[in-house]
Amino acid sequence: KQEVTQIPAALSVPEGENLVLNCSFTDSAIYNLQWFRQDPGKGLTSLLLIQSSQREQTSGRLNASLDKSSGRSTLYIAASQPGDSATYLCAVEEYGNKLVFGAGTILRVKS
Amino acid sequence: NAGVTQTPKFRVLKTGQSMTLLCAQDMNHEYMYWYRQDPGMGLRLIHYSVGEGTTAKGEVPDGYNVSRLKKQNFLLGLESAAPSQTSVYFCASSQEPTIEKLFFGSGTQLSVL
Numbered sequence: 001k002q003e004v005t006q007i008p009a010a011l012s013v014p015e016g017e018n019l020v021l022n023c024s025f026t027d028s029a030i031y032n033l034q035w036f037r038q039d040p041g042k043g044l045t046s047l048l049l050i051q052s053s054q055r056e057q058t059s060g061r062l063n064a065s066l067d068k069s070s071g072r073s074t075l076y077i078a079a080s081q082p083g084d085s086a087t088y089l090c091a092v093e094e095y096g097n098k099l100v101f102g103a104g105t106i107l108r109v110k111s
Numbered sequence: 112n113a114g115v116t117q118t119p120k121f122r123v124l125k126t127g128q129s130m131t132l133l134c135a136q137d138m139n140h141e142y143m144y145w146y147r148q149d150p151g152m153g154l155r156l157i158h159y160s161v162g163e164g165t166t167a168k169g170e171v172p173d174g175y176n177v178s179r180l181k182k183q184n185f186l187l188g189l190e191s192a193a194p195s196q197t198s199v200y201f202c203a204s205s206q207e208p209t210i211e212k213l214f215f216g217s218g219t220q221l222s223v224l
Contacts, residue, residue, distance in 0.1 A: 004153060034210050043115070043201060043215030089153070097208040101153030 002027045004092055006102035013080055014110050021075040021105045023090035028068045032093040035064050035075050037086045038104065044089060048075070080109045113137050117202050117216035124192045124223045132187040132219050134202030140214075142205045143185035144169075145177065147198040148218075154201060160185055161208070192223045 003026045013019050023033070032051050036044040048057045048064040050073065056065040063076040077084060085108050091101040115136045124130055134143065141162050146154040156169030158177040166177045174196060176188045185204075189196060202216040 009151075032210050041120075041217065043203075043217045045215075046211075046213070049211050091153070091210060093210040097210075099154075099156070099210055101155075103151050103153050 002030075002092065002094060002098075002100045004090060004100050004102040006088075006090060006105050008105060009103070010106040010108075012108040012110060015080060015082060017080050017109075019077050019080055019107075021077070021088050021107070023073040023075070023102055025071045025073075025092050025100070027094070028071050029095065030068065030092045031095050031097075033064075033066055033073050034091050034093070035062075035073075036089040036091065038089060039086050047088075077107075080107075082109050082111045085109050115202055115204050115214050115216035117200075117219050119219060120217070121220050122222070124189075124221065126193060126223060128192050128223075129188070129190050130192065130221075131189075132200055132202075132221075134185045134187070134204075134216060135183055136185075136202075136204040136214070137183065138204065138206070138214065139182070140204040140206050141182075142208050143179065144203045144205075144213075145175070145185065145187045146201045146203065147171065148201060149198050157187065157200075192221075194223050197221060197223045 007022045034049045035047040050066040061078040066073045087104045089104045118133045144159045145157040160179040163182040178186045200219045205212040
């Protein structure tokens, strides 16, 4: 059974710091991996999608990498801002369109 | 364009009461999903639908029922609420069954006392 783990569970950093969020999964037979952002009282917003054949994706200050063989993905946030404070979730899509979500990393960026 | 709308946003129930959560999407999507989110756990799929008139069980279906009588609406029912059903419920929809095209509602926070 696929399990997705996100480390750390919570992170507090000063504004301007570069940071890395980690996501690991137990079964490397995945189709896609996606990083989401969740704000309090709101739904999930898609940040970056990495297909199984890709190694990384970039959007602005965000960069996500995928290493299927080791079962790991990282989300790198450059020059963090208070507006980046949110919960970040990763999810893997297995063949057959089954989604497995991690529990998330709660990020707080202090001004 | 409203996207995916969930009602209500908050609800408190007593054990044994029943209620229905409504999910409405205006994107003409075929696929609709109900998830629950609990502290320290990832979202878990309760039930889903691949089109009007269809429903199927997900990972944690016990204690819940669903209906998709109209394409734009997906209803989640709790017949006899239990404290274990205290959670945040999210509805999502997509035109294709892939994570790439998934749109989420803003959630319903349910407490069962």
